[in-house]
Amino acid sequence: MRFSAAEAVRAAGIDEDRLMAAIAPVEPSRVPVWRAGRMMRTLWPRGITAMALPWGIYLAPAVLERPLADLGPLIVHELTHIAQWRRLGPVGWARSYLGDYLRSRRGGMQHHDAYRAIGLEVEARAAAEALRPGGPR
Ligand SMILES: [Zn+2]
Numbered sequence: 001m002r003f004s005a006a007e008a009v010r011a012a013g014i015d016e017d018r019l020m021a022a023i024a025p026v027e028p029s030r031v032p033v034w035r036a037g038r039m040m041r042t043l044w045p046r047g048i049t050a051m052a053l054p055w056g057i058y059l060a061p062a063v064l065e066r067p068l069a070d071l072g073p074l075i076v077h078e079l080t081h082i083a084q085w086r087r088l089g090p091v092g093w094a095r096s097y098l099g100d101y102l103r104s105r106r107g108g109m110q111h112h113d114a115y116r117a118i119g120l121e122v123e124a125r126a127a128a129e130a131l132r133p134g135g136p137r
Pocket of ligand 1: 081124
């Protein structure tokens with residue numbers, strides 16, 4: 001583990017009470033952040049720099065070189081995905097995620113737009129934005 005999600009959130013000055021309310025029952029202090037290995041990164045779609053799995057968050061090496069305080073919104077985004085896993089279960093999460101993506105693709109959207117339109121991604125981006133230090137942009 002490089003650090004816990006709570007350390008990044010604290011360094012970024014994110015309101016921890018609001019965060020805890022948004023992602024309950026996930027506890028940031030118990031979510032480890034790891035460096036994503038080469039094998040894992042070969043499986044990532046282009047442009048992806050972070051991934052949440054039920055037990056922790058994986059970041060690309062280039063992301064880990066940034067100051068901890070800069071990682072806050074990204075960590076909140078990934079913590080939101082972990083909260084979604086808890087809420088939906090792995091099968092429910094995958095069904096919702098892939099279902100949204102495939103529906104958009106079948107509807108004619110390009111990959112990037114279909115990815116952005118996934119409901120669970122929209123929710124994670126909104127959570128990161130709402131909790132951005134100093135308020136949403
Ligand atoms: Zn995401």
